[in-house]
Amino acid sequence: MNKRQFLATAALSATLPLHAATKANASQGPTLLTLTGAITKANRGPLDPALDQMMYKQKLAFDKALTLTFADLLALPATTIRPTLEYDGKPHTLTGPLLTDVLRLAGSTTDDAATIYLRAIDGYAVAPTLAEVRKYRFILATHIDGKPMALGSLGPLWAVYDADHLPEFANRPLKERFALCPWGIYHVDVKNA
Numbered sequence: 364m365n366k367r368q369f370l371a372t373a374a375l376s377a378t379l380p381l382h383a384a385t386k387a388n389a390s391q392g393p394t395l396l397t398l399t400g401a402i403t404k405a406n407r408g409p410l411d412p413a414l415d416q417m418m419y420k421q422k423l424a425f426d427k428a429l430t431l432t433f434a435d436l437l438a439l440p441a442t443t444i445r446p447t448l449e450y451d452g453k454p455h456t457l458t459g460p461l462l463t464d465v466l467r468l469a470g471s472t473t474d475d476a477a478t479i480y481l482r483a484i485d486g487y488a489v490a491p492t493l494a495e496v497r498k499y500r501f502i503l504a505t506h507i508d509g510k511p512m513a514l515g516s517l518g519p520l521w522a523v524y525d526a527d528h529l530p531e532f533a534n535r536p537l538k539e540r541f542a543l544c545p546w547g548i549y550h551v552d553v554k555n556a
Contacts, residue, residue: 391432391434395431395433395436395519396431396465396503396520397418397428397429397549397550397551398431398465398469398550399429399551399553400425401471401477401553401554402427404470405427406429407427408426408427409424409427417484417549423552429468429469431465431468435468436503439465439468440461440464441458441460441505442459442461442502443456444456444523446523446524446526446540447526447537448537449537452537457506457521457523458504458505458509459504459505459506460502460503461503462502462503462551463493463497465551466551471493474493474556475493476493477492478491478493478553479492479552479553480550480554481548481551482545482550482551482552483546484514484547484548484549489522489542489543489545491543493553499524499529499543500524501522504517504518505519517547518547521545522544523546526541
């Protein structure tokens with residue numbers, strides 16, 4: 364390929380829509396996170412009751428969604444926090460993209476009053492507002508103490524904040540600090556106010 368063809372190809376690939384780029388990443392792993400609701404970017408169609416069994420049994424419904432792989436999440440800028448965890452009473456290093464960056468990738472609403480429903484694989488769900496997601500600087504942790512989080516532990520994704528450094532949570536007992544932080548998160552639904 365000559366230089367001119369290379370530059371034309373590079374320019375074209377830079378303008379590909381997100382769904383094309385995400386489809387190209389499909390070989391880098393399965394979907395870990397599905398975003399639905401008030402989003403403008405999507406790479407899949409509606410919920411399939413036959414093949415989306417967990418979502419169907421948890422009574423989810425959507426017409427379109429953005430699905431992200433581990434590679435997609437790792438491609439975003441990472442943030443590191445070091446909260447003391449309720450499970451062992453020790454500080455741990457958690458790393459992953461800011462939830463606001465993930466929402467931006469999906470073309471989500473920017474209305475602070477929007478509700479961000481975070482759902483875990485066990486059905487546990489919380490509903491902070493976008494203002495709270497920003498204020499608490501939620502991350503989608505992909506790593507704990509430098510290692511990817513496994514399914515069956517707190518992962519593979521955990522929506523979490525640094526409770527030790529947030530006045531709303533720092534003085535609470537450890538068992539009360541992380542009620543808004545579902546581990547094993549797999550679905551985010553954005554609802555306008």
